[in-house]
Each structure stands twice: as C-alpha cells, then as structure tokens.
Amino acid sequence: MKKFFMFLAVLGLMTVSAQFQVAYAQEEETPEVTTEDVQTAPAVEEEEIDDPFAAASTDQPMHQALKQKFIEGGPGFMATILLCLIFGLAIAIERIITLSLAQTDTKKLIANVDKALKEGGIEKAKDVCRDTRGPVASIFYQGLLRADQGLETVEKTVASYGSVQMGQLESGLSWITLFIAIAPMLGFLGTVVGLVLAFDAIEIAGDISPALVAHGMKVALITTIGGLIVAIILQLFYNYLIAKVESIVVQMEDASISLIDLLVKYEK
Numbered sequence: 001m002k003k004f005f006m007f008l009a010v011l012g013l014m015t016v017s018a019q020f021q022v023a024y025a026q027e028e029e030t031p032e033v034t035t036e037d038v039q040t041a042p043a044v045e046e047e048e049i050d051d052p053f054a055a056a057s058t059d060q061p062m063h064q065a066l067k068q069k070f071i072e073g074g075p076g077f078m079a080t081i082l083l084c085l086i087f088g089l090a091i092a093i094e095r096i097i098t099l100s101l102a103q104t105d106t107k108k109l110i111a112n113v114d115k116a117l118k119e120g121g122i123e124k125a126k127d128v129c130r131d132t133r134g135p136v137a138s139i140f141y142q143g144l145l146r147a148d149q150g151l152e153t154v155e156k157t158v159a160s161y162g163s164v165q166m167g168q169l170e171s172g173l174s175w176i177t178l179f180i181a182i183a184p185m186l187g188f189l190g191t192v193v194g195l196v197l198a199f200d201a202i203e204i205a206g207d208i209s210p211a212l213v214a215h216g217m218k219v220a221l222i223t224t225i226g227g228l229i230v231a232i233i234l235q236l237f238y239n240y241l242i243a244k245v246e247s248i249v250v251q252m253e254d255a256s257i258s259l260i261d262l263l264v265k266y267e268k
Helices: 002-028 035-050 052-056 062-072 075-102 106-130 135-145 151-169 173-205 210-267
Strands: none
Touching: 075 173, 075 210, 106 135, 106 210, 135 151, 135 210, 151 210, 173 210
C-alpha cells in the first residue's frame, strides 16, 4: 500500500513538473510581430474592453471568491474586521436567546397572581412569581415583598426594580454599537494604508501605470467594503434587539400598573 501511494505521489510530481515546463515554454515563445498584428491589436483591445464584466466573471465558488478577496484586502485589517463580525454576532445571538427567555405571558401571570391573592394571600402570590421566569415576574415578586409597607412603597419598588431589569436587558448592546462603529473605521484605515502602499509602489516603479493604480485602489477599497458589510449586518441585529427590549419594557410597565391594581383590590 505504501508503494502504491509513493507511486501516486511520484506520478503527481511528474505531472505538475510537466505542466510547469509547458507553461514556462509558452512564456519563452515570442511570436513574430508583423504590421498586421500591430494594426489589429487595437481592435482586439477594444473588443476585450467592450465587455469587461464577462472577462472578469469566473466560475469560482463563493467561498473561494471570498477567500481571495479576504487575502487581497490584507490579512491584518480583514482579520480584525472579521473578528468584529464574529464577536458582534456572538453577543447578538446571546442577547436574542436571553430576551426570548425573558418574555412572559403577562396576562396569564396576572391571572395567576390574582387567583393566588384570593386563595392564599401575599405568600402564595410570591410563590407564583418565584416559579415564573422573566423580568415581569421578578418585578411582581419585589413589589409583593413590600406589600405590607403600603402601596406607595410598592410603587417606588416596582419603578426602581423596573429600571434595574431594563439595564439587564440592555446589557451587551453597547458592545454591538462599538463593533458597528469600529468595523467601518478599520475599513477606512485599511483603505488609507492601501492607498499609501499603492503610491509607494508607483514611486518605486517610476511610472504611473493605470493598471498599477487600479490594482492598488481596488485592494485598498476591499477593506472599506468589508467594514461596511460588517456594520450593516450588526446594525440590523442591533435594531432587532432594541425593538425586542422596548417591547419587554412596555410589558413591564403595563404589568406594574396591573400589580398595583391587584394590591388595591386585595386590600379592600
């Protein structure tokens, strides 16, 4: 079996070397330049320029094209931008899961608390809130803990603890905004550095070649494109999370009013 693999390896090396020899031989061949070739050369160039997108289009798979653009943009800046995307998405996914678990059926919770107050009083109502997850149930529990201190104290407790719960819901979102701001800035910085390197290459070459300038600007702009794409993706997640937090906050405010109404009815 080892000999077979060695045979395949030798055969592969011979094939690769033969291909390099053929390519090298083709490069060394210099065809004769005639006046007809010179006269027809501009026409050929015009035909090639007429359809630049067809010439630029390739059959590369998407992941290979992205890998190529990643390398062209510079591993340093592109890797940093990619890290912003990875960390931002990780925080966004964690927040989505946390906020989804924080949602509570407030109508059902209010009905259960009302029933518990009628059947077992404050203690049973606290047990119901303790067994229910979510910020609304936590606010209810804190309010019921101070039910014997009067409705005014309960209102202050509910308002204060609601602010605490809101802060917990918004935790981590500041990091997403940070990555949204940093990603395009890194892209712009990579573009500026790329342009400086492109002008350095022009200075070393001693000639302003359009192909050299175009290549340098293309490579420089890739980092800006990457940074803007990352910022757009994270901005969409951020807006979704903000909307989710606002809906939960509205639920907490409505439920807090309902809790006060329940305690007023219970005291009567």
